[in-house]
Amino acid sequence: MKVRQIQFVHFRNHRAFTFEPGDGLNIIYGSNGSGKTTILEGIHYCALTKSFLSIYDSEFVTYGKTFFLINGLFVNVKEKLTSIKVTYSRDTGKQVSVNTRNVPTFSEHVGTVPCITFSPADILIVNGAPAERRRFLDKAISQMDVKYLQALIQYRRLLQQRNALLLLIRDRQADQNVLDILTEQLVEKAAIIVYARREFIEGIMPCVISKLRIVSGGENPSLTYRCTFQNDDDVPHKDSMANHLFGHLKARRSEEIARGQTAAGPHRDDILFALDEKEIKKYASQGQKRTFIISLKLALYDYFQEHQKEKPICLLDDLFSELDSKRVSALLSILADFGQTLITSTEKRTASYINSVNIHDLI
């Protein structure tokens, strides 16, 4: 997939802006605050109906204005054009349309424009709480597997209902029989999610290893799914996973009722990242952490391409900062073989295979 053209009206500092990126590796350079990240944000809005940095659409409306508009023209591997329009107004909220057809449910649109992002804020995937790592998994798998996204949405709803019910049971306002019914529905969705996550990690691991070896010159990563209801060496088969979680929750029922919270399941799971068998969060340097996360993101490229038969668009914000020159060259050598890539940087970089764009020539 490629972006042919992207247009903004009242989108942060871009009041009326049009950009046509090249097909391969684009580096958008310019001074701080000139609106480079905002360009990537706009493309991300078209692909995933939201920003990769903020949860508030209203922040993107140019100061003093009441709405923003993003118009993106995309082309897939079969040269088919898709026009995606995202509008947000303070009065009527957000609307997304694809080839002028309104998209009523945004989750329906996810995955149609495969896209990979990296931003310096992704350091949280390593340094942050388990929720950050789950977010990484969920975002990646949802783009490839619409059933996963549906299971996730249903799981979250059931989890909320179950936690509310646990509180009612604690306060003697509900019966435990209803809990079994809700638990059965919950564990069924949980099994879909955990199975897909394990499969994804297994599938992506060889790509992460090979990318990191190239960029770092030899570091060896590992990714291990940490499940709250299974031991690593005792993973039940897909079909028995739901039963396993059901049994686990049953055994912890009194604790669950006392706390009013579901004690285990994909909402509590985590991934352990290690470099040469040492936990990255605790031992790796800043640059090593960054390189690891970038390799993780680049590994998604191979994985998406294999699953969707479509090269994802790579949006890499401030990719080079904190990396030594060897790592930067190695990264560029990988990206030279990718599909369309947009990198933002404060410094100009030139090479025969780079389309170098000064943002000040665009605005």
Ligand SMILES: Nc1ncnc2c1ncn2[C@@H]1O[C@H](COP(=O)(O)OP(=O)(O)OP(=O)(O)O)[C@@H](O)[C@H]1O
């Ligand atoms: N709602 C808004 N309306 C108008 N301008 C805004 C709004 N929100 C942010 N800005 C400004 O728009 C610009 C957005 O910049 P952006 O983050 O895209 O810059 P950048 O080129 O990526 O900078 P850096 O090199 O520092 O990362 C900033 O100057 C910011 O102050």
Ligand SMILES: [Mg+2]
């Ligand atoms: Mg920026």
